[in-house]
Amino acid sequence: MATVAPPLATPEQIAKYEPVIGLEVHVQLGTRTKIFCSCPNEFGAAPNTNVCPVCLGMPGALPVLNKEAVELAMQASLALHCEVRNTSIFARKNYFYPDLPKGYQISQYDRPVAEHGWVEIELADGTKKRIGVTRLHMEDDAGKNTHDGYRDSDSYSYVDLNRCGSPLAEIVSEPDMRSSEEAFQYLTELKLAMQFTGVSNCDMEKGNLRCDANVSVRLKGAEKFGTKAEIKNLNSFRFLRQAIDYEIARQVGVLESGGKVVQETRLYNPDIDETLSMRSKEEAHDYRYFPEPDLVPLQISDEWLARVKAGMTELPAERRKRFVEEYGLREYDAQVLTATRELAEYYEEAARVSGDPKLAANWVTGDLAGMLKAEGKEIEDSRVSAARLGELAGLIAKGELTGKLAKEILPKMWESGDAPRAIMEREGLKAMSDTGEIEKIIEQVIAGNPKQVEQYKGGKTSVIQFFVGQVMKATRGQANPATVTEVLKQKLG
């Protein structure tokens, strides 16, 4: 019964509609061991070696909940401003698939660990919008099926169960997003929150962060939601945007050709940039959820929650705010410096050592950022430590170095790994504090440039910059430009 799909909608047609988007995000919790057994929560081992009777779903084996996984889920919940339930219940989600050795996933159903949260995003016009977080629940991951790459792949699939039992938090949003851009911003903020709290490293390539989207469209002004399709396999930020945009155009195209959107699950294929139907509502699984009898209800006391909360790292938004208020940084710099947890921590250390947070911010976002970019490195791979960068900024603040000298020293620190002071001593680089010597050089410069002296005296005061430049050149940048300017003004009178 193959029917020809209607054409994708034109931009004019799309403009008549409002998309409604909700995301389901799976975050792999960065625990030491798996969620229900003591196997290491790590990857890269030979297939089916990082396993035990529990995660293999062996007959007779039983799950025991990992406390660390619960605490990370609590942190994730708090980072998303969710209410953590005092009692939550694990439930079995039943379905057959070869990568699911128990024949069910241990998840949570009607009583998840946390509910009613939000994530704040910034829209293009600078306004802020809160996206609701419906719930966060814990569950165990499945293994992996491999369908090709083996000699007999035409008749067999291979199953690797190493990933079985890796702890996941599933975070379900409200259908609050109205464009692929908003979805993109939401996922970005969510990822940042997970990284900052140390809940997960959220490496999408490694599958630590996985995303499905529920997409529907309705005529602008309509109250009722349209029929939604669930889009799976959005495994990069770029795919997320592309898949949602494609799906919006497809659904509007269907409606504009007089058709109806059917409720179904669709798979995004990035190779052709299309979503393809995977299964219809009728073919949807009946997971037959029921409370997991092998686990007791998860009780989270107020004391436990408070303890976990107290031990949490500051969230990116809070940190940004603090950078502005405490260090006097500009909003933009605060934003840049909180892009990752590592960068924020690097900056704070440098600021502390330097004693001049604003100056430290300039050096982290300026010269250091440039050097990192040139070598394609992240802040955690910087060859200049935060403390050393802080020392450098501190030397400038104290007047022992000029900015110009510091610009010369930083690459040498990068190369040698030495402290700035060691480089200063080795190379004889330091700010000239002997004003007598500076005066002598200034007098020489004035004497050697009578034409410019006349211009200055004739009222063209901007020519002083020329003299400063000349003096700095003559002192190899060791003179403090402010001092030089002052003395010049006196001498030129």
Add this chain to the structure above:
Amino acid sequence: MNVPTLTIAGIQEGLRSRQFSAAELASEALKFAAAENPKTNAYLLLSEERAIQAARNVDAALARGEDPGVLAGVPIAVKDVIVTKGLRTTCGSRLLEHFVPPYDATAVERMEKAGALIVGKANCDEFAMGSSNENSAFGPVRNPVAPDRVPGGSSGGSAAVVAQGTAVASLGSDTGGSIRQPASFCGVVGVTPTYGRVSRYGLVAFASSLDHIGPFARNVHDAALLLQVIAGRDARDATSAFAPVPDYRQSMQQDVKGLRIGLPKEYFDGLGDETGLQIRKGIELLRSQGCEVVEVSLPHTQYAIACYYIICTAEASSNLARYDGVRYTTRSANAKTMIDMYRMTRGEAFGAECKRRIMLGTYVLSAGYYDAYYLKAQKVRALIAGDFQRAFEKVDALVTPVSPFPAFKLGEKLDDPIQMYLSDIYTITGDLAGVPCMSVPCGVTREGLPVGMQILTRHFDEPGMFRLAAAFERAGGFSV
């Protein structure tokens, strides 16, 4: 040494006085088991090597003057739904025909640490589903007392080996009566402890919220001692209880004067003549020991069977999903696609009773039916547990029959699942409420068929249960 009459105390005495060594006992017991087994088919496997090695360890410990453990040298059989490292564990199913577990159940580990000799794996109904042991893929077990009759189920093999004397004790599992009913049919002691008292780690799940591991023995003392060893918190089972395990031996020395015994009236209506007669005699015996006997009511009893078959089938449908042909053993040779692998493997290898329960359970959990069946059954379960709680405010123990009738003939109820299900009518409530309960021999019918009396007490009151059972045994002398 006369293997079929040995008790744990007798073995300890024999070892201490050097009448025999543990190794001699092991080989004697294994020889006897191998000779007797064709009569009953109670063992699916005899584990000579493991038993003899364990016996040598016991002898070596004795030679060094060390304490070899309270179960030193005791030949014990393990129901084949309890996993044993390196020993094939079939669950009475074709699906696990070649399954050799890589680990031991906690109960097995604890028994061996206490010096027990694991002599073999006991036959049972497939995945512990049945009341006659006729659902085993490896043939039924015959009742040692009357070979044309069933030993009861699902732990039929575990009861039979003890009755036959080919093991001094055994482990069984009970979900709706699978320890007590066969104990009653075979004339041995069978104990279902409080839910959570014994770790389920290594017990292949049938219905997780109802499954218990428990002991069979020839007398109350031996059963209590075996429970003492296997009971207690296990970090590998989240549902195992933290409550400390008291010394059951102390309670068994106490008399029962002044204990209040409740007879739930719902359990005595429509009770078969022969069974009723024996149970009433048993109650008189308790009265003669100074017990005060009163009638009580457990008003929600009539809903127990329906409630039980919803909860146990629901959980079973999920627990049995893992036998899908991907791992362990059997995969249908005819399967060409993934879906075929599931359908054909499960269609060909599961027996009728398992299929019936998987289908029932899948149905009651289905979208749209969950509230009407599973959720309602859980509410009924809470009411039934409440019945017990209220009864135990008035009495120290409840006494009831174990089964409405003694061991029936092989094949007699095979074609009538409802009749078969009704044979659990007096036992499933104890599982639903999670209270400790046991079957203690209580005379025989005119045909010589054993009748079991059930004793139930409050949660974790195994001491009270054993106290009553031991006093009953002393007064009546029904068991060894």
